[in-house]
Amino acid sequence: MxxxxxxxxxxxxxxxxxxxxxxxxxxxxxxxxxxxxxxxxxxxxxxxxxxxxxxxxxxxxxxxxxxxxxxxxxxxxxxxxxxREAAPPGILSLADAKTHLSKTSSADDDELRSWIESITSGIEGLCGPVIVRPVTERVTFRRASSLALRAIPAIELVTVVPLLTGGVGYDVVDLDLDPDTGIVRRLDGGVLVGPLLVTYQVGRPIVPAALTSAARIILRHLWQTKQGPQRPQLGTGDFDVNEPVQGFGYAIPNRALQLMEPHRLPPGVG
CATH class of the missing domain: 2.60.40.10 (Immunoglobulins)
Known part of the structure; x- marks a missing residue:
């Protein structure tokens, strides 16, 4: 671990x-x-x-x-x-995970923490960043009326500096950021000149209850692997897994996917 x-x-x-x-x-x-x-x-x-x-x-x-x-x-x-990094993103606290699995001892704490990190990554892969944290991104373009950040929701610009020596940088107070799309524009309507190195905050200051509930369902689903080999369940029940999710196989059951659906990224985004 x-x-x-x-x-x-x-x-x-x-x-x-x-x-x-x-x-x-x-x-x-x-x-x-x-x-x-x-x-x-x-x-x-x-x-x-x-x-x-x-x-x-x-x-x-x-x-x-x-x-x-x-x-x-x-x-x-x-x-x-x-x-681990000093503050690894986790959609569930260890205490929440233990309560959901009815665990009182600390014997499985390290494994649970690893599962929490894995589940967080899986949910963020489908819904975008959940935990608020800074991201630094290289945005390569020459001239454009706007630029699109890859990680959304993008909640705040921190710095926008030139990637190349002698390039143009921008004060974030002169820029507009659309959190839902990650689109950045100049407030004066001018053209942006790149390439740029953009540091910004991503995530959701208030984590939707649907996503934390989905995380608990996924945790219980994955924790069952400790009970012995199990074949993926195929059916129509809320806890079944009808088909693999791209990038996550059979890790996410139907019920969790349904809870995440309102928060899923549009196709081709992320």
């Missing part, structure tokens, strides 16, 4: 001799490659014959690669781990 940014990742590896027996290494080098390409070399400790551990305090979000190299005997091991 991913670690939270700032949490300590406990990383382990085994050193074995050519015969496969655990063995104490004469030397061990550990290299962690961070998402930005930089590396650190934490010190490993042995906790039992051939069992090595590193406690690494995370400082960057993203995929990390850890490389263990042992000597005497020669052995090596490469693995990876993920670190």
């Amino acid at each position: 991913p670690y939270d940014l700032g949490a300590t990742a406990r990383l382990t590896a085994e050193c074995r001799d050519p015969g496969g027996t655990l063995a104490t290494a004469g030397g061990v080098t550990v290299t962690v490659t961070l998402p930005d390409g930089s590396t650190v070399t934490p010190v490993a400790s042995e906790n039992g014959t051939g069992l090595y551990r590193v406690d690494y305090p995370t400082v960057q979000a993203g995929r990390h690669v850890i490389r263990w190299v042992f000597t005497a005997p020669a052995d090596a091991h490469t693995d990876s781990f993920d670190v």
Whole structure:
């Protein structure tokens, strides 16, 4: 499971001799490659014959690669781990998810949080951003009366700066943004000159109840996979899955799709 940014990742590896027996290494080098390409070399400790551990305090979000190299005997091991961003978008809180699944212990918290992030991504793929957050987008054009931002609803422009040196930038107070379409125009009716780097806020300050209800239905549907292999249900019931949704397979049951329908993006948008 991913670690939270700032949490300590406990990383382990085994050193074995050519015969496969655990063995104490004469030397061990550990290299962690961070998402930005930089590396650190934490010190490993042995906790039992051939069992090595590193406690690494995370400082960057993203995929990390850890490389263990042992000597005497020669052995090596490469693995990876993920670190969540500081505020990953989640349409449900952990408490909401646990209440919906009637869970009181914390044993499944990490898995539930991963499901929440996955469900949020699925709903946003169909309905556009739900959680308010900043987005930076490269808009490539030469001259136009308007530009169309890709992520909608787009609720506020933050900065509009030239992408190329010597280009034209714009003060956001001089621009009009249509949240529902992402169309940006100059208030004076003038022409926009690109290419531009646009930073803007997306999402819904008030999340529609239909979307949170859909998220709960999807969560219960997906959580059932823990109960054992199940074939996709095909039928006409509210909780059945009649057909796969493009990009999401059988992850979204009918009832959730019906709740999301008023908030779905128009075809070809997003």
